[in-house]
Amino acid sequence: MELEFLGTGAGVPAKHRNVSGLALKLLDERNAIWLFDCGEGTQMQILRTNIKPRKIEKIFISHLHGDHIFGLPGLLSSRSFQGGEEPIELYGPSGLENYVRTSLQVTKTHLSYPLHFIELNEGVIFEDKQFMVECMLLEHGVESYGFRVKEADHEGMLQVDKLSKLGIPAGPIYGKLKKGQKVTLSDGQIVDGRDFVGESKKGRIVTIFGDTRYTSKSASFAKNSNVIVHESTFNKNEAKLAKAYFHSTTHQAATIAKEARAKKLMLTHISARYLAKEAKELEEEAREVFPNTQIAKDFDIVDIPFS
Structure with missing residues (x-):
């Protein structure tokens, strides 16, 4: 199980950070990839990785702001052109299906595979023998969600x-x-x-938050996560701005990770005004509260080991 960051920037793409896109690579677990958000240019980012679009099984859209969905019609189209035949499930807020189908209809795009849309409501949105996915409504001025992916426990192997x-x-x-x-x-x-019989292994937990300002309920939702992915659009001194614009600061994201007793925090949705040195300062700020914090960069790959 790995996370690969395809876009770690905020609302406007920059040379060093594309807009939001994140792949949860479940190749060993189910030979599939789950995508979280799909901002403009996501398919171009994918071309610079070893991700095969035909392996994308599910796409989770946190909210309908353009920097999280403008790349979706193009990616779906290219997947069809490249021989993708397996269906895709798209999870998102009300309006996602209308946006995608209208885009495909206006551009006369015909896919070689079916799309299945699941409109988000808080609670469990997917469950099988391997994984359970829950979502939680956040605070972003528009309908925005966080996702908790929980893997089933692994039984010990017969020796x-x-x-x-x-x-x-x-x-x-x-x-x-x-x-x-x-x-x-x-x-x-x-x-x-x-x-x-060998030791059993506790299933891993990954919590991925969409855009949101600080809310204390996020820590409960992300409890005991192996990895939390959280936005950090503002620095620690800009709490008032963060609240006004429905975003979060470094200290707020780190506080959630600390209270959730997470193992690792990945900060993303970084404003284009923070370049290399300034971004490093954001990381250091978060580490004041939660030491195991890392600022994500485009194409970073984070392995998620068993505890």
């Missing part, structure tokens, strides 16, 4: 090599041992399955 070395034959017996049961072999030997 087949260890069993083979002891001469324990493969077959239905392995299924019983995998369940931790005790099995009596033909020679009378009793084998305890618990001795041959």
Whole structure:
């Protein structure tokens, strides 16, 4: 499981930061990619990565501001031209379907695959045996959401090599041992399955916030996240501006990570006025509150290990 940042800038693209786009790469888990927001130029950013558009399975749109959706029609069109045939699920606020279908209709674009739209409401919006996705309404002046992706726990693996070395034959017996049961072999030997099952692994949690000003409920939503991705449009001294423009400061984002007991905080949605030195200062500000903070740059890849 990895995060790859395709755009880390705020409302206006800059030479060093494109507008919002983020890929959650689940290639080992389900051979798929989930995209979060799709600002203008996202497909051009993808061309500079190893991401294959045909592997994009779901797209989550936090809100309908242009810097988060203007790249969507183009990406969907190119995916079709490149031979994509698998359907895509698009999760977003009311109005997303109208925007996408109107764009495709006006440009006479015909896709080679179906689109399935899911309108966002707070709560669980997707769940299968591997993952659950919840969303929470934020404070941004327009309908804007945060997403919590929770992976199911991994059961311990049966240590087949260890069993083979002891001469324990493969077959239905392995299924019983995998369940931790005790099995009596033909020679009378009793084998305890618990001795041959590796440790289970706690599922990972990634919380990705759309644009928002500080709200205390965000920490509860992001509780125990392995990684939190949060906007940081303003520095620590600009709290009044951040509130007026429905955005967040470095200290506010870091406070959420600290209260959520997260393991890592990635700051994004960085204003174009912050260049390399100034962006580093934003990172240092956040670290005053939450030490394991990193300012995301376009094309950064963040591995999400098991705890």
